[in-house]
Amino acid sequence: MSFLEGIISSWSSLLQSLWKALGFEGKEGSLLMLGLDNAGKTTLLHRLRTGDVRSFPPTDRPHMTEKFECNGITFQAWDMGGHEAVRHLWEDYVCECSAVLFLVDSADKGRLEEAAFELDALIGEKIVADVPVAIMCNKCDLDEALSSKEIEEGLHYQELQKMQGEENIAMFRISVLKGEGYQSAFRWVAKFL
Ligand SMILES: Nc1nc2c(ncn2[C@@H]2O[C@H](COP(=O)(O)OP(=O)(O)OP(=O)(O)O)[C@@H](O)[C@H]2O)c(=O)[nH]1
Ligand SMILES: [Mg+2]
Numbered sequence: 769m770s771f772l773e774g775i776i777s778s779w780s781s782l783l784q785s786l787w788k789a790l791g792f793e794g795k796e797g798s799l800l801m802l803g804l805d806n807a808g809k810t811t812l813l814h815r816l817r818t819g820d821v822r823s824f825p826p827t828d829r830p831h832m833t834e835k836f837e838c839n840g841i842t843f844q845a846w847d848m849g850g851h852e853a854v855r856h857l858w859e860d861y862v863c864e865c866s867a868v869l870f871l872v873d874s875a876d877k878g879r880l881e882e883a884a885f886e887l888d889a890l891i892g893e894k895i896v897a898d899v900p901v902a903i904m905c906n907k908c909d910l911d912e913a914l915s916s917k918e919i920e921e922g923l924h925y926q927e928l929q930k931m932q933g934e935e936n937i938a939m940f941r942i943s944v945l946k947g948e949g950y951q952s953a954f955r956w957v958a959k960f961l
Pocket of ligand 2: 810811825827847849
């Protein structure tokens with residue numbers, strides 16, 4: 769093990785002990801994965817469960833994952849289809865979850881307005897009023913990925929914050945492909961469990 773790897777490993781064990789001491793270990797959470805089709809929901813869940821990335825056909829009906837662990841917390845998630853024809857199912861599953869993860873394809877500028885419309889419906893109509901919402905801006909590995917500012921503007925994030933309450937909504941830049949960013953979102957969600 770190199771000097772640098774040694775330091776990273778010590779930091780990682782220290783963080784793990786701190787996490788346990790803070791009482792997060794042993795907690796459980798149920799997640800609801802929402803977002804337009806092609807945003808990366810199923811890919812993220814597969815990566816969380818197995819550590820691998822592979823491709824999937826579009827999700828046509830709600831599917832509950834097996835349990836998986838992230839940051840010492842056990843999660844289970846409803847993977848929902850994002851196609852317009854099945855979006856009407858989203859609201860039926862909100863009551864079963866402790867947090868909503870709403871995935872956005874950061875590289876798909878042309879569909880940002882559509883994502884904004886769906887978020888506005890969920891939050892504006894108080895469908896997710898009782899649960900925290902983590903907006904995960906996925907595919908940040910791509911050159912054409914929009915900046916955080918562009919996404920915030922496109923999604924009218926400040927309006928969403930006002931409607932949902934600032935402490936109950938947060939935004940994260942992630943890349944499921946590279947395995948980056950979603951850990952912070954899970955740490956944020958853990959505070960609500
Ligand atoms: N570049 C890049 N591609 C990604 C990333 N995450 C997912 N993808 C790709 O995005 C496509 C759609 O991924 P899915 O996980 O099937 O999307 P989904 O949100 O489950 O879509 P529906 O089931 O139709 O709602 C696939 O080709 C993935 O490989 C990422 O972080 N970066
Ligand atoms: Mg899917």
